[in-house]
Amino acid sequence: MEGLRWEGLSTSGIETGAWILHISGAKMAMRKTSVEVHDSNCGLDVEGDQHHQHMMITVGEKRKLEDTRICLCHVPVDVLAHIFLQLTSFKDMAWASAVCRKWKEGVREALAFREKLSFAGWRADDVTVGGLVEGASKLLELDISLGRWGSRITDAGLHRIANSPCCPNLTSVSLWGVTGITDEGVVELVRMARSLEHLNVGGTFITDVSVLAIADHNHHLKVLNLWGCRHVTESGIVALARSCPKLTSINVWGMNISLTCELRLARLNPNLQLKPSQARNHVIRGTS
Known part of the structure; x- marks a missing residue:
């Protein structure tokens, strides 16, 4: 499957059962058309709405579609899982x-392979x-960053x-955040999470308590983001340098x-760099 595109997705569009899988060569895309196809056998969780119990076709007679159309309600679950495996966001x-x-x-099946x-x-x-997350047993990377809606x-x-x-x-x-x-x-x-290599807790209100726990349990850590974590002290940073040799x-x-403190960190772990770096700025000023 070379491509998957979700166009104009909305809750109201989904509820009509009007999403069609378009297949052209090796590419797949889902887009809404004026054809609304629904079969009660698909198991749509809608009760008492006769609009969803029959097929409605409103496409102009003169228009001919070049693609092969398959109602997604009739696609096997394993094929659906393969399609959904390409989605990258929780929203979709x-x-x-x-x-x-x-x-x-x-x-659900797609989550098991993500x-x-x-x-x-x-x-x-x-x-x-x-x-x-509980259903994604093979998950390696998880992003729960603050969104525009909070x-x-x-x-x-x-x-x-x-x-x-x-x-x-x-x-x-x-x-x-x-x-x-x-x-x-x-x-x-x-x-x-003892296999962590990258951890971003920037913009949160954590303290040295969290940082010391990271130092105790995450010895494979390579990159850590503490942006704006004003309650974390130099003592916590030093503990990280001592306990996380790959950092x-x-x-x-x-x-x-x-x-x-930064010079002390350099002695404990020569490969560790703070961003921004006061030591680097100090060297630049000293040589200018």
Whole structure:
């Protein structure tokens, strides 16, 4: 499958059962047309609406479609799962699972094979995130960054992620700007996610409690983003340098890290770089 495009997707469009799979060569795309096809056998969760119990065709007689059309209600679940595996965002997957029972099953099967899942840009909550992550047993990268509509993720959501089957295998987690979480949830997550290599907790209100937990449990960590984490102190940063030998980069923008501390970090871990770097600026000023 070379391409998958979702055009003009909306809840109202999905509820009409009017989504058609268009196949042209090796490419697939889903787009809404003026043809509305629905069969009650697909298991659409709509009751008492006779509009959804028969076929309606409103396309002009003169128009001839060049593509082969297949109603997605009749596509096998394994094929649907392969299609949904190409979706990259929670929003698309959530909308797809709302079409009918067969689509919901296809999304469930697709989740079992996903290695990346992003909730960025969507206002997800603990129940939704927890449910999807629990079904994604092969997940490696998880992004729950703050979206334009805000985030409703709390420590309860992090606890569900920590207890999910995929958590020990996660290599990348982003909690950028999720202000509803505390040290309690972060500690539980990093305690279970021992394979982490990239962690983004920038824009949160974590303290040294979380940082010390990271130092204790995430010895494979390579990149850490602490952007704006003003409650994290130099002591926490030093503990990271001592316990995480693979750590090469820490974003400390907005934090109060002294030049003395940075020079100490360089002695503990010569490969570790702080961003921004006071030591680098000091060398530049000294040579100018």
